[in-house]
Amino acid sequence: MHIILNAFSFLREKLKQQGIPYVDAPWVVEDKICIVDLIDSLGLKQSDVEAVFVNHTVMPKETLLREGDRVALLPPGTPGSYRLLSGLKEH
Secondary structure, three states: OEEEEEEOOHHHHHHHHOOOOOOOEEEEOOOOOEHHHHHHHOOOOHHHOOEEEEOOEEEOOOOEOOOOOEEEEEOOOOOHHHHHHHOOOOO
């Protein structure tokens, strides 16, 4: 199955150190993989990723990915206004 992967902030450096592309990167994953398993397969800790966007919507880490999904990993520490705009935090 194919997805598109993006990572932000210090997650980019962690992936870069492993030689993993992280900007609009085509990625082949196994069928019926959930976000938790994707994070593990990238060599990241679950605590490294505060939020995950799937097709521009914040989704729980237990979400199963589907063919063609666009996945963006966001680390902890995103500034307050962006937290509200992105749906990470409610008013």
